[in-house]
Amino acid sequence: MAKFEIRHKDLMGRIAKLQTPHGPIETPAIMPVINPNLISIGADEMKKNGAEMLITNAYIIYRKAELREEAAKRSVHSLLGSELPIMTDSGSYQLYEYGDVGVSNREILEFQQRIGSDISVPLDIPTPPYAKRAIAERDLEITLRRMEEARAIIKIKTNEDDKNKSKNNPLLTGVVQGSTFVDLRAESAKRLASIGFDLYAIGGVVPLLESYRFDKLVDIIVASKLNLPCDAPVHLFGAGHPIIFPLAVALGCDLFDSAAYLLYAKGKRYMTSDGTRKLQDLQYLPCSCPVCSSYTVNELKTEEGVNLLAAHNLWVSFEEMRTVKQSIVERNLWELCERRCRAYPALLTGLMQMARYSALIEKYDPATKHPFLYLGPSSTYRPEVLRYANRLSRFTLSGNVLITTMTERDRDRDRDRDREPKEESVIESKDKEEKEEFQHVFFVKPPFGPCPVELEETYPVGQAELPAEIDSDAKTVALQNVLKLLESNHKKADFVFQYDHSWKDHLLLLIEEIGKYAEVRKTE
Ligand SMILES: [Zn+2]
Structure with missing residues (x-):
């Protein structure tokens, strides 16, 4: 040759x-x-x-x-x-x-x-x-x-x-x-x-x-x-x-x-x-x-x-x-x-x-690149996304686990807002969340899905740049990957899945599916 x-x-x-x-x-x-x-x-x-x-x-x-x-x-x-x-x-x-x-x-x-x-x-x-x-x-x-x-x-x-x-x-x-x-x-x-x-x-x-x-x-x-x-x-x-x-x-x-x-x-x-x-x-x-x-x-x-x-x-x-x-x-x-x-x-x-x-x-495909620029639905099917999904089964979880579509920044902003006077019911729900101790917190980043906060800065999830509005292909794959994580850790951990209003109704079927493995909470 x-x-x-x-x-x-x-x-x-x-x-x-x-x-x-x-x-x-x-x-x-x-x-x-x-x-x-x-x-x-x-x-x-x-x-x-x-x-x-x-x-x-x-x-x-x-x-x-x-x-x-x-x-x-x-x-x-x-x-x-x-x-x-x-x-x-x-x-x-x-x-x-x-x-x-x-x-x-x-x-x-x-x-x-x-x-x-x-x-x-x-x-x-x-x-x-x-x-x-x-x-x-x-x-x-x-x-x-x-x-x-x-x-x-x-x-x-x-x-x-x-x-x-x-x-x-x-x-x-x-x-x-x-x-x-x-x-x-x-x-x-x-x-x-x-x-x-x-x-x-x-x-x-x-x-x-x-x-x-x-x-x-x-x-x-x-x-x-x-x-x-x-x-x-x-x-x-x-x-x-x-x-x-x-x-x-x-x-x-x-x-x-x-x-x-x-x-x-x-x-x-x-x-x-x-x-x-x-x-x-x-x-x-x-x-x-x-x-x-x-x-x-x-x-x-x-x-x-x-x-x-x-x-x-x-x-x-x-x-x-x-x-x-x-x-x-x-x-x-x-x-x-x-x-x-x-x-x-x-x-x-x-x-x-x-x-x-x-x-x-x-x-x-080489495993490390940077950054990951999301340029439309075709980016959802990139090999890096697939590789990430395949590796989700490596996470072994126990205790209480929070999976949230809110980013750390959203969560900080919410905490600041909560310091202002609130109606009774909102205070109650926030109190409940704060009393809960989560051993693991995952945020959901389309199209990858759940990512532990500890890996928030690492490639590929942490270095993915997304547009302000993301399409439903990316969100669908992200939720499918949430399901993968839940399925592989079913009965080992207690999951709370928290999502915000931007995860639209057409994703509800997947969210319903997630509900079989996690307590689902919708935030305002
Ligand atoms: Zn020329």
């Missing part, structure tokens, strides 16, 4: 160093696609924009005699005029588009080796989303046979075989297919892992990206990732728009290829980190990249403007990936996903789908 050193982690995302024959690159990384027939932005320019690695299509080179000869004689690096690491694709996309490519798996793999590709890809069969199951199964079997064949052609060189050169071994990709059937994706990933590849790619997802089916994309990534070795890099084939980077990286994708920067430019579409604008609709350029700070909208609209627009599109793609990486370092990638996924309802659907896998993500 290729050397892949993970340096920082957040959620399932990671920053890592991947060793290639042409030197190391840092992931997550975007590989701009260069079409050797039609180089619009040269490799040098790509490097200046932030590219550490490029991708080109071995099949396009193979098909054209002059390119084939040049690449075979010198190398693919010489053909593209770059010493950056280069990944080569096999022509699967053309197979998907045109049905037949007239080249065998063996031929295209041996060609990739001959031209000095750093990362080769076998000729897999991309099955479109929502294909009939029988077709998806048939395609997958062919793909897996080709993957086995590829591994036999490009053998794993152990350190024994190649002691000093092991870091120069070209890498081989295993491609996960299976259409939109998550069980087929899982099976595909499992079988690839047992064959053993240097990196893995998730293929056949471009139509899902184009139709904004981000929820389905999340399912496919998760089903694949769960069955691939966690210490191997994963490439999400065809995902080149920056809007998908935060979510895909959060789910553990490390490599991205972008043909989109140029395709969008040709269609006069201007990329931003929260979507795409038509050039014709723009009066201003909302970006300060070298292109946008030197040219006007009208200049971008001209024929010569296509390459400028492509350069801008690349710029924002790299910028967004840097933002994602900084988020991993700061361990606030979930919050970045929340902010970005509010750009489109379909992205929000993708985010909520990711939230459904919180229990899984929690296993990968």
